[in-house]
Amino acid sequence: MIERRSSRRRTFPLAFFFAVGLAGSNLLAGETALESSPQTHADLVELGESIVAQTSEHPLSKRYVGNRLNCTSCHLENGRHSEAASFIGIATAYPAWSPREKRVITLQDRVLNCFMRSENGTRPPQGSLVSIAITTYITSLSEGLPIKMNPNRPLGPNAVKPLPNTIGKADPARGKQLYEIHCASCHGDDGLGNDDEPPVWGDQSYNDGAGMSRNEKLAAWLKVAMPLDDAILTDQESADIAAYVNEHSRPRFELSSHLPPPDQSGIYNGVQPD
Ligand code: HEC
Ligand code: HEC
Structure with missing residues (x-):
């Protein structure tokens, strides 16, 4: 792994390499080794942050990513930036109503759906280590804040504010x-x-x-x-x-090509795909 922006990025925890090393280089085996090894809550928070920082390269997440972006590419400073798509406080908003999915979704659903769109990849299974680790890390950034579920949108209290609609037409x-x-x-x-x-x-x-x-x-x-x-x-x-x-070309989104095979998908937005 090349450490590019040492001030911004975190290295994978040592224990992680140890666990993956024990299982050899097979990625699936890496996940199995971690799943079977004892994990404290603090381990999961740390693992989740390292996945957010290095999503496209991290051994646990890269197979679900279809581009060169990490969560932190947009959720700056691993989501700790106060304004740039901040992760701070968002766990307080879930379960939240999603107009796009037309149902109430959990924070885990929201995390997994980002893999299909922003990361142009495949939705990891519900309950997988990658899903639980990221969700645990993001939830840790809401520690101590009062729950205020959002009945209108899947957005937390620090979501990016829309620009005023008084500005002129974009050129x-x-x-x-x-x-x-x-x-x-x-x-x-x-x-x-x-x-x-x-x-x-x-x-x-x-x-x-x-x-x-x-x-x-x-x-x-x-x-x-x-x-x-x-x-x-x-x-x-x-x-x-x-x-x-956004005038330039980018990958086209089609839901079916971003869902995993049905036997590996778990539940998608409350519905088990056939
Ligand atoms: C000093 C270098 C720098 C400049 C200047 C800069 N960016 Fe970025 N930009 C970055 C880095 C680095 C990231 C990823 C953040 C991270 O990983 O910490 C990023 C992330 C992004 C992203 C989200 C990820 C992606 O690639 O889609 C967009 C969009 C973006 N920049 C657009 C812009 C635009 C538009 C401008 C000009 C207004 C701009 N940037 C100026 C360095 C820069
Ligand atoms: C290309 C940029 C980009 C990338 C990469 C990205 N996101 Fe996002 N994400 C956004 C934007 C923008 C929003 C706010 C969407 C909106 O306003 O509707 C968002 C929203 C979210 C939300 C809901 C925020 C809230 O306020 O409730 C979560 C959770 C989230 N992203 C998690 C992730 C995770 C986890 C990853 C990596 C697997 C990721 N995102 C990758 C741009 C990105």
């Missing part, structure tokens, strides 16, 4: 110029990123079923998140750049 041509000034130095003129920065379009990016593929969501996130460590864009600039970024 992708202006967005292109702004992208070259503010973004290309890290994500590339071609949007494909590099070893340190993730792609923002193309086949290694989020698919067109992800929240970020909707211009208004991407714009609101850019406003609080990018340029990294220096989020200085105005509302209008964020909207223009979002329109430009």
Whole structure:
């Protein structure tokens, strides 16, 4: 594993390598070894955070990921950033109503659905170690906060605020110029990123079923998140750049190709697929 941004990323816990090492390099065996080894609550929180930080490379999660993005690529600082799709407090909102799924979903459902869209991959099984570890980590970031289930949307109290609808129509041509000034130095003129920065379009990016593929969501996130460590864009600039970024091609989302085979899926949004 190459440690690229040591200040941001965490290494896998030593105990993890030990457990995987015992089981050899087979990934499924790695999961089995961990599942059968005793795990404290603190171990699971730590494991969950390391998966959030390295989702596309972590031995437990990479088989469920279809692009080069990690959860932390958008949920900055492993979800500890207060504004950029913060994980802080979100466990208090679940179970929550999901207009998309037209049912009440759990935090675990929400986590697993992100693998199909933002990560352009396959939904891990309910109750798998990867699912429980991530959900335990995210829930740990709501420790001590009062429960306030959300009957309207699967969003927590610190969700990214929509931009005011008073801003003018987004202009992708202006967005292109702004992208070259503010973004290309890290994500590339071609949007494909590099070893340190993730792609923002193309086949290694989020698919067109992800929240970020909707211009208004991407714009609101850019406003609080990018340029990294220096989020200085105005509302209008964020909207223009979002329109430009999402004008490019990215993987198409079709639900059937993102669900695992029925015998491995567990329950999907309360329904057992046939
Ligand atoms: C491409 C960017 C991106 C990636 C990668 C991503 N997410 Fe998200 N995620 C978002 C956005 C944007 C939202 C807010 C969606 C909205 O506003 O509807 C969100 C929402 C969520 C929520 C619900 C938040 C709430 O307030 O209730 C959870 C939980 C979540 N993501 C977990 C994950 C996990 C776990 C991963 C990695 C497996 C992941 N996400 C990967 C962009 C991303
Ligand atoms: C200093 C380098 C830098 C600059 C400048 C920068 N980004 Fe990023 N961006 C990153 C990094 C690094 C991440 C992933 C965060 C992480 O892993 O900690 C990221 C994540 C993202 C993501 C979510 C993940 C993905 O690839 O889809 C989007 C979208 C994005 N940036 C768009 C932009 C846009 C648009 C601009 C210009 C307004 C911009 N960035 C400027 C470094 C940068």
